[in-house]
Amino acid sequence: MRTILVMPIGHVDRETIDFITGAIRETGECDIIQGEPIPVPQKTFNARRSQYNSTRILKALEGLKPDTYERLLGVLDEDLYVPELNFVFGEADMIARVAVIGLPRLRQEFYGLEPDRALFLRRAAKEAVHELGHLKGLGHCPVPRCIMHFSNSLAETDMKEAKFCAQCRNKLNELR
Numbered sequence: 625m626r627t628i629l630v631m632p633i634g635h636v637d638r639e640t641i642d643f644i645t646g647a648i649r650e651t652g653e654c655d656i657i658q659g660e661p662i663p664v665p666q667k668t669f670n671a672r673r674s675q676y677n678s679t680r681i682l683k684a685l686e687g688l689k690p691d692t693y694e695r696l697l698g699v700l701d702e703d704l705y706v707p708e709l710n711f712v713f714g715e716a717d718m719i720a721r722v723a724v725i726g727l728p729r730l731r732q733e734f735y736g737l738e739p740d741r742a743l744f745l746r747r748a749a750k751e752a753v754h755e756l757g758h759l760k761g762l763g764h765c766p767v768p769r770c771i772m773h774f775s776n777s778l779a780e781t782d783m784k785e786a787k788f789c790a791q792c793r794n795k796l797n798e799l800r
């Protein structure tokens with residue numbers, strides 16, 4: 625089974641989950657299940673930083689991932705961090721095959737800009753496909769347009785396409 629489970633953590637609007645699922649499907653994955661939302665694990669919240677620790681969320685997801693699913697992607701509409709960084713857009717645990725993405729920083733309005741729903745959805749889809757690529761065992765890719773390119777900023781995210789370059793595609797096929 626190569627099923628991907630896409631699981632909202634707390635409230636995530638339906639359109640976003642559907643858009644993410646559609647983008648994953650467009651990369652050639654056909655077995656994707658949308659799970660029921662789970663409550664946000666409150667012990668992952670850091671009150672001092674007003675952010676959620678993404679590594680701890682991965683730990684919580686690991687315990688929830690049924691063996692019948694190959695990969696689990698959690699989607700959280702809260703700001704994420706790891707202790708050594710100010711924030712992360714997402715994090716993946718390649719061994720446990722669970723990943724999480726955080727949505728707030730993908731919105732223009734987070735930076736005081738005009739809302740752009742279409743742009744937000746594209747960014748969310750890209751972060752999702754990127755983390756799922758990691759869960760397949762792919763590392764970062766030097767090709768700037770490739771979805772596996774490391775993005776440190778939204779400008780870099782916006783430059784990427786929601787698909788794998790030829791080389792990453794070949795690697796994926798070997799890993800399947």
Ligand SMILES: [Zn+2]
Pocket residue numbers: 754758764774
């Ligand atoms: Zn990455």
Ligand SMILES: [Zn+2]
Pocket residue numbers: 765766767770771772773788789790791792793
């Ligand atoms: Zn690539």
